[in-house]
Amino acid sequence: MAEKLESVVKLMENIAPSYLAENWDNVGLQIGNAHKDIHRILVALEVTEAIIDEAISKNVDMIVCHHPLIFKPLKKIRIDDPIGNMVYRLIKNDITLFCAHTNLDIAHGGTNDVLAQILNIMDTKPLRVMNQEKYFKLVVYVPRTHVENVRDAICRAGAGHIGNYSHCTFQTEGKGTFKPLEGTNPFIGTKGEIEKVAECRLESIVPKEKLNGVIKKMVEVHPYEEVAYDLFTLKNDIHSYGLGRVGNLIKPIKLSAFCQEIKSKLAMNVIRIIGDTQKSIQRVGLCTGSGAEFIYDAYKLGCDCYITGDVKYHDAQYAASLGIAVIDAGHFETEHLVCRPLFEKLKELIMEKNYHMEVFLASNNMNPFQTI
């Protein structure tokens, strides 16, 4: 059976949750119908005429890309306007368009993490925290006989995940007491008599967005008519989301050598830099795409060097006056690298779900700049 577009949207929500996108952004489904069957998907950096040609030749019915095609509200769709013509061609060829932009920059494993990984920048944290994930401590009292069932159910629903560990819980044994009153139908005990039961206090952490699902599952598998549980708000900084990354190189390297490494890894002929080429670099900030506005954030976080794209003249003057080295590694060069991991992740999730869909990696992503 064919799968609908909404199933792909759910997978993309897994990869780059839309709530992470900046307010000014325009992400998600841009063209198409949520109930349409999807068979073939093309992953690209952005929609261009060449990408639409490729989508048509590969007979895809959906494009997933990073840069939104529709950014400002369109007043008209005219084929003598570049954006209008692309919108027109996508609709005419029944190609759905889905974009994950700043949400993919911010998401774990998104554009910024991909660049940090390629450049071997370790122990990364967001350069500017935008969203701190809220966690709760869930404590539930369960008769000993049902602890394993309840533990398994809440953990499958999203409780007890810390880093790469699942089923993280703690349990203590004790005695629970209760007296079933009129109108009850108790699992254990007799109406009007105080009952003492061997119970476990089972505790675990739950991220806010999984809380309702976890409680629903817990109540479903718990044998009691009235489930006793407590919820505590946690202050732990377990997952924070934000733009850019800051981290460290394994060992210090001269700025000139670091630039050579970036040129080779990002396949660049030339690279523009601000700063002393003999400067020693170890702590590095980065923001893929257009991130000159975060130069000061990188400086404040003690970065020796900051990598981004689209650095303008006055940004460069500002960086020079702060004394932080800045590498303009290009908007395209810092971002197009996300396409392959995005393609692989989407393919993996589609296989896990057994959806009958094929995913293709675009071969026509093109940098509009060239150096001569």
Ligand SMILES: [Zn+2]
């Ligand atoms: Zn971009």
